[in-house]
Amino acid sequence: xxxxxxxxxxxxxxxxxxxxxxxxxxxxxxxxxxxxxxxxxxxxxxxxxxxxxxxxxxxxxxxxxxxxxxxxxxxxxxxxxxxxxxxxxxxxxxxxxxxxxxxxxxxxxxxxxxxxxxxxxxxxx
Amino acid sequence: xxxxxxxxxxxxxxxxxxxxxxxxxxxxxxxxxxxxxxxxxxxxxxxxxxxxxxxxxxxxxxxxxxxxxxxxxxxxxxxxxxxxxxxxxxxxxxxxxxxxxxxxxxxxxxxxxxxxxxxxxxxxx
Amino acid sequence: xxxxxxxxxxxxxxxxxxxxxxxxxxxxxxxxxxxxxxxxxxxxxxxxxxxxxxxxxxxxxxxxxxxxxxxxxxxxxxxxxxxxxxxxxxxxxxxxxxxxxxxxxxxxxxxxxxxxxxxxxxxxx
Amino acid sequence: xxxxxxxxxxxxxxxxxxxxxxxxxxxxxxxxxxxxxxxxxxxxxxxxxxxxxxxxxxxxxxxxxxxxxxxxxxxxxxxxxxxxxxxxxxxxxxxxxxxxxxxxxxxxxxxxxxxxxxxxxxxxx
Numbered sequence: 001x002x003x004x005x006x007x008x009x010x011x012x013x014x015x016x017x018x019x020x021x022x023x024x025x026x027x028x029x030x031x032x033x034x035x036x037x038x039x040x041x042x043x044x045x046x047x048x049x050x051x052x053x054x055x056x057x058x059x060x061x062x063x064x065x066x067x068x069x070x071x072x073x074x075x076x077x078x079x080x081x082x083x084x085x086x087x088x089x090x091x092x093x094x095x096x097x098x099x100x101x102x103x104x105x106x107x108x109x110x111x112x113x114x115x116x117x118x119x120x121x122x123x124x125x
Numbered sequence: 126x127x128x129x130x131x132x133x134x135x136x137x138x139x140x141x142x143x144x145x146x147x148x149x150x151x152x153x154x155x156x157x158x159x160x161x162x163x164x165x166x167x168x169x170x171x172x173x174x175x176x177x178x179x180x181x182x183x184x185x186x187x188x189x190x191x192x193x194x195x196x197x198x199x200x201x202x203x204x205x206x207x208x209x210x211x212x213x214x215x216x217x218x219x220x221x222x223x224x225x226x227x228x229x230x231x232x233x234x235x236x237x238x239x240x241x242x243x244x245x246x247x248x249x250x
Numbered sequence: 251x252x253x254x255x256x257x258x259x260x261x262x263x264x265x266x267x268x269x270x271x272x273x274x275x276x277x278x279x280x281x282x283x284x285x286x287x288x289x290x291x292x293x294x295x296x297x298x299x300x301x302x303x304x305x306x307x308x309x310x311x312x313x314x315x316x317x318x319x320x321x322x323x324x325x326x327x328x329x330x331x332x333x334x335x336x337x338x339x340x341x342x343x344x345x346x347x348x349x350x351x352x353x354x355x356x357x358x359x360x361x362x363x364x365x366x367x368x369x370x371x372x373x374x375x
Numbered sequence: 376x377x378x379x380x381x382x383x384x385x386x387x388x389x390x391x392x393x394x395x396x397x398x399x400x401x402x403x404x405x406x407x408x409x410x411x412x413x414x415x416x417x418x419x420x421x422x423x424x425x426x427x428x429x430x431x432x433x434x435x436x437x438x439x440x441x442x443x444x445x446x447x448x449x450x451x452x453x454x455x456x457x458x459x460x461x462x463x464x465x466x467x468x469x470x471x472x473x474x475x476x477x478x479x480x481x482x483x484x485x486x487x488x489x490x491x492x493x494x495x496x497x498x499x500x
Binding site: 226 | 332336339340343344347348349350351352358359362363365366369370372373
Binding site for chain 2: 040043044047048050051054055057058061062067068070071072074075077078081082084085089091096118121122124
């Protein structure tokens with residue numbers, strides 16, 4: 001009933017990463033590039049793994065796997081998403097928030113408020 | 126840099142659902158089918174939507190979208206996953222836990238413990 | 251700057267506990283007594299420990315303890331509250347939800363929906 | 376069954392608040408005073424309100440209030456604790472983290488890592 005081969009498809013769905021060299025070149029010319037730039041490949045790898053987990057969930061539902069086992073897998077995926085978010089947030093604080101502090105003025109207040117609201121959204125989901 | 130068409134691919138990646146009639150037939154013969162069976166199509170639809178959100182996240186990272194906007198999208202995906210989990214849990218309580226209560230004996234204790242542990246995992250992610 | 255006495259004032263706002271013996275008598279005669287009844291002493295002990303943690307937080311703020319250490323203590327208190335909630339929920343499922351299943355009729359649906367909504371509130375805080 | 380007096384005993388364990396005036400004086404002379412200093416009164420007010428909620432929970436358990444209503448109140452208390460944590464965190468980012476950025480050197484990395492770990496603990500409770 002299940003087509004196990006569809007997990008191997010995961011690798012095909014990211015044509016955007018086909019030309020990382022070009023992407024890096026563009027980035028070098030771009031002052032506005034955000035803190036997570038250097039970890040981009042790692043982030044994409046994490047997200048593809050999470051995509052694989054979501055497909056795994058579809059397969060589990062399709063094969064009538066026991067509810068509790070599906071819930072365990074949902075928790076793992078949620079955890080993986082939050083791990084990704086935390087890493088993104090750490091880089092954001094290190095770069096964007098710290099930059100705002102160095103620039104002086106009101107921007108630090110705006111940046112800190114914005115980051116705190118993002119954390120509040122993470123907590124409330 | 127991004128290939129927007131890859132979102133349309135999402136529909137193609139669920140070959141497992143190609144034969145729902147056959148799946149239902151099998152289910153009709155299976156006493157062990159779980160509570161979520163009737164909502165199967167709805168669950169698969171939800172999960173495909175979440176898969177689309179995860180691909181959207183990959184695109185955002187690939188296009189150097191602002192960190193906070195990515196975090197907002199992560200929160201939306203986490204919320205969608207938890208919504209799915211809650212619906213699954215509701216069906217599980219209605220069917221599996223209620224069945225255990227009707228059967229009598231110790232099974233209800235085991236089922237309730239198992240469900241509570243699943244909820245604890247959801248809370249701790 | 252701090253008036254320690256005002257925390258003790260909070261004790262005055264609990265007139266409902268003035269006649270616990272009477273309450274228990276009523277409970278013994280009441281079929282509707284809830285699942286957590288037997289664990290009552292354990293629950294009260296847990297809650298008093300959490301109350302102590304909240305007072306500890308007040309002390310920490312008052313003594314200008316380092317923010318991160320306060321946040322660690324907040325996390326411990328939140329975890330303790332959720333542990334308490336999970337135990338209450340487990341007893342509720344074992345007693346109230348299982349009872350509804352045995353009674354038959356529509357009550358099980360209402361009880362399961364109500365429990366799921368409570369879990370959703372726990373997740374979203 | 377309930378011994379109301381033992382809740383008031385908890386007040387004895389807070390000797391640290393015995394000399395708040397002295398503590399404030401010390402704070403005025405201390406450059407290391409943390410970001411939340413100015414909001415101290417507001418924080419203490421919030422925490423006393425949360426303490427009141429926890430006592431309310433004890434009362435509810437003692438009076439055999441319906442489980443689901445107790446869970447609703449637990450969710451409200453958890454939410455209030457997280458609100459408090461978010462405000463503390465916002466002040467911490469605005470002051471301690473921004474200060475580390477201005478000082479230069481490696482301290483910003485350590486501070487950002489520390490803050491992210493605190494957020495991770497908040498998420499995982």
